[in-house]
Amino acid sequence: NLTGWWENDLGSKMKVFEVGNDGTFSGEYHTAVSSTKKPIQPSPLTGSQHLDEDGQCTFGFTVNWKKFSDSTAVFVGQCFNGDDGKEVLHTSWLLREKVDSESDDWKATR
Numbered sequence: 001n002l003t004g005w006w007e008n009d010l011g012s013k014m015k016v017f018e019v020g021n022d023g024t025f026s027g028e029y030h031t032a033v034s035s036t037k038k039p040i041q042p043s044p045l046t047g048s049q050h051l052d053e054d055g056q057c058t059f060g061f062t063v064n065w066k067k068f069s070d071s072t073a074v075f076v077g078q079c080f081n082g083d084d085g086k087e088v089l090h091t092s093w094l095l096r097e098k099v100d101s102e103s104d105d106w107k108a109t110r
Contacts, residue, residue: 015028022048023048024046026045029044038069039068049079058076059077060076075092096108
């Protein structure tokens with residue numbers, strides 16, 4: 001399962017606490033990149049994974065950057081057993097930033 005520390009190519013890290021019997025989990029995301037001028041801080045995450053027998057589960061989680069930004073991100077992905085025997089996560093994400101008006105909605109999601 002996803003329990004433990006994970007690191008991406010940009011140096012961001014996440015720690016997934018214990019995964020429940022129903023596949024739900026929580027943790028912290030330590031991003032290495034940000035567009036805000038405030039200091040980056042660890043941010044809470046919550047998610048769910050399929051508990052597949054082969055270990056190549058799909059999963060999704062939400063990160064609330066509330067400690068230093070007015071944005072929220074969602075990630076979806078799958079765990080793979082790499083050619084070298086190590087587990088690797090492949091994810092896609094969407095980041096929603098707060099905007100001041102509905103007319104700015106077009107630029108709020110990356």
